Amino acid sequence: MILSKMKPPYTITENILALVASISEKIGEINATHLYRPATELRKKNRIKTIQSSLEIEGNTLTEEQITALLENKRVIAPQKDILEVQNAIKVYELLNKFNPFQLKDLEKAHEILMSGLIDNAGKLRTTNVGIVKGSKVEHIAPSGTMVNGLMKDLFDYLKKDNDLVLIKSCVFHYEFEFIHPFLDGNGRMGRLWQTLILMQQYPVFEFLPVELLIKEKQSDYYNKLSESDKKGNSTPFIEFMLKIILESLDGLLQSQSVTLHTEDRIHLFKEKIGKNTFSRKDYMQHFKNISAPTASRDLKWAVEQNLLAKFGELRLTEYQFK
Template sequence: MGEYKPPFTITNKILSYVSSISEKIGRITATSNMETKPHLRRNNRIKSIHSSLKIEANSLTLGQVRDVINGKIVLGEKKEIQEVKNAYAAYEHLSEINPCNVQHLKKFHGIMTKYLVKESGEFRSGEEGVFNGEQCIFMAPPARFVPQLMEELFAWMQEAQEDIHPLILSSVFHYEFVFIHPFSDGNGRMARLWHTAILAKWKPVFEYIPVESQIEKFQDEYYEAISQCHVAGESTIFIEFMLSQIDKILTDISTQIGEQNKYLPEPVQKLLEVMEYDVPYTSNALMEQLGLKAREGFRRNYLHPAIELNLIQMTIPDKPNSRNQRYVKV
């Protein structure tokens, strides 16, 4: 190992999370083929993009983000719409990333910040701080040290990947990257993208697991963990935080991709497969997707069982027969 070693301690809690996550990933990979679930893959990617941008104060809703990605006209700030387009372009090429290549990092920063940042694809020349809203968590190292710090971080990662588990390695990189804060803008988005890229090199299924959405749910705790690590001078607390969130999201994903759904009636499974999450559908739209013409059979065999199992919810539950009724996969 080279001279530079990011300080952290591998605790029993970390080892327990690594074991739990590895077991869940193995079970997901063995029981579910993501390649056969394009709706789920696409929906999770949209969730990743929406959540990562929301952490950075992008105000577009999940539905608006989906519309931008689908090429629809969205009323919103030009900057925020461009952020979505850029993030989608970056995530669509995630599998091409070599996480140990600093030139790839700069290239993808250029994609992520296209038209938005003057120093797009280049390390910062000015001084920066890490903020949670208006609160400054800490001031980043001076700009003149950034190239050397990044070179050392990538050199360490290149060597450490042989000895340190990717779950730990990705979390250490994430914290160290945020601490160095190498770019004038887009550091949080890049840290989360690179974290996912490292995990996806280990297990490709991570490309479609929205870890970012879990971070967004616990955003204050995310920044608090970063702040505590800065005070402690090492990243152990952040590693534990990130592994706990990955462990939680995998529990949700196991349910999503149908690990339990294999016991569902076939019509219900088919209905769930044609629905995207958080998208409201009319009964006519669902029947069309399924190629059905008999409304009563659709309600009896597909819709009502899914509602009873709490897999689909009505948008107007107190008026089940409303002509404005829509159905949402939950």
């Protein structure tokens, strides 16, 4: 019997539709208030939280302070394995924009960096059989090693070709990835990383959203939902769980970010929008409706001094262009 390629099994429930609608609304709010690229300091903090949370779930002992120190090339006293895990994770997150989430070879490349020096066959799909043990009982028997390559190809086909919303597909991918367990080690952190990468393609804000922090706080629910989905033979319970987590992390961003953007943040955001077109101070103020004329003038003067902007004309006729 030849098995035809099947779409991973799941049902779009009313709960899933309601969560997707709320998430879309939040993303609209985030875009309207220019939070899709949070202020530089917050981006750094969130990345540290993401790395710390994702690795703590896997038993890493380093704190946010120690990870910050490693980012600044300072010496940290901790188990060598934990330090290496963090250093590898920092490298992978720095390269996040270079990976194509729809290519299996990019996933293998990311795994190779993430697990370099930690396991022998980093970046190689497993060919042997594995069972996942939690405590003293076997939690999950993964598909046999001979099936892994085919299953991963099917999963990437689904990711590339299926018409479902990216929000849903990213959750399905995360669950199916954990179910297949394609590597001998590092599957948990890779599944979480790859879901972020898939979401980033459509919603840039996910690059700087510490979704992992909330997963860490609800770690037992996370494993329970993976296991519930295993028992039901579909990823619906896990999709609902992950969409709730995504919604909560967007909420958190909106609450923490009532702080105003700084000059540099506004200038970079405007550059992304306007590109090489010339513009006036009035155009700039229309984009940032909550700043005064003197603030807009100060922003533009700063950008000219930093050699980011060229300035033409005088007084009311002044125009600007990014270099």
